[in-house]
Amino acid sequence: MDAETRTLFESRLLSLAKARAREGRLPEATHTGAVKNPFCGDEIAVDVKLSAQGAVVDLGYEAKACSLCVASAELLSDWIDQVYSQAQSQEGGSPAPLQPEDLHALAQAIDDVLKGGNAPAPDGFEALVSVAPFRARHKCVTLPFDAAIKALEDKQT
């Protein structure tokens, strides 16, 4: 098997997808978005919780999807958790710095990584670089981001 395929399927993406450790809907979601990839039928619903100040503080998801989509959702959920935790540990505790527009910027950065751009992958998303050579799978990775952005664009639940 070629190196690209080995790198992809031996990366931590597969173990993330198998564990699905962060999967679950958010009971306290303020926004929800669901998207479907018509190419393969994969579906993901993303819940986002915004603070009273409008910062993103939590993200949950539920997916009927392939390993790359689930892994991507795991990374996204984990990233939001870490950013929020870091913000909380700052002096004063809050507000959390993560704004909806930061999520848009992150989605764009991931898209650039998949398209082989020169910019390094954002912290925490390095594993997604291995998906870049597999053009037919890019949508699998971006689907959770699409759902999150759709959630933020939708009215508050």
Add this chain to the structure above:
Amino acid sequence: MGYDVAAIRAQFPTLERKIYGNKPLIFLDSAASAQKPRAVTAAMTDFMDTTYSNVHRGIHALSQEATDAFEAVRGKVAGFMNADEREVVFTKNTTEGINLVAQSWGRKNLSPGDEILVTELEHHANIVPWQLIAEATGAKVRAVAVLDDGALDMDDFHAKLGPSTKMVAVAYVSNVLGTVLPVEDIIKAAHAQGALVLLDASQAVTHRRVDVKALDVDFLVWTGHKLYGPTGIGVLFGKYDLLDAMPPFLGGGDMIDTVSFQGTTFREPPYRFEAGTPAIVETIGLGAAIDWVETVGIEAIAAHEADLLDYAMDQLAAANDVTVFGTTPTKVSVLAFLLGDHHAHDVGTILDRTGVALRVGQHCAEPLHTRLGVHSTVRASFAAYNSRADVDGLLDGLSVCRELLG
């Protein structure tokens, strides 16, 4: 001499390709679209180099030659499925053929309370056009259930077929399961209730002899690109009297008798349904494809594919981690399966990198996958040019999937 698959493969240049470095291409995606033999591309190139002109509208020699060549294909298509030439409408593809019938026949003949019977195993192309016309006319679309083995539930069919049924639109062969439906029984039962029948024969004409007269079917649609021909050309068969009673689908040049602002009149079928310049070169390619299939012999192709299917089914059955969908005895060489609990796209990606080209997903048949209780499947399909070595390549690829996916 028996079936010489090596000689057949040699006629398909694409199959000589190497991909991902030096991996031989193992093409198992013919149910999506078949590769083309040199005879088809040569006929199209030759036509463009020597005879190309618009058809049905020129006084000059070239246009007359092009028209003769174009109409000769209509005759060839008619002979291929035992129809009358006047009953052969050229379309863009199967989807257009079904939309044509749904919009033209349906708009004239469907009323609130009428029912259109389809099945759970249909391609979206044989569901959505009926939903659109049902919405426009107040008719209702009902779906006949599919059994666990992929067969049509004929009890459910007879239960749902009734006086309200005006159209039964079903696949001749499932594009996912390969199941051959009992279309003779379906047609007889539908006619007994006064309903018409449309068969989606896209996956049938490539695997078996289709005889519209023997079937007594009312409409039958298929596409050229699955029959080793080019894209952009499909066929609608309709019984002449039915076609003659139908209004046009699209309006434009070539389908009219007279045009005036007081009112326009239309030509007889099939021309009434062929507005505008047709896919002339593609039609020539379709004629060459039919010639190619008839030269090899559709029965010989079918027997070869049946051997490949049996071989593949036996090999997959020996692996205890493969689930095959569609296990009826009446099945053609379309093979949907899952490897363990692995997502079809993950399997498909790895297989692709081993040189195996096949389709993964829902194959434009979401309701069927919902019925089967699976999200998506891997689909291998075997055609005239495939060999047992191709099946072995698939099996080797699945071993790599097991290694990488765990």
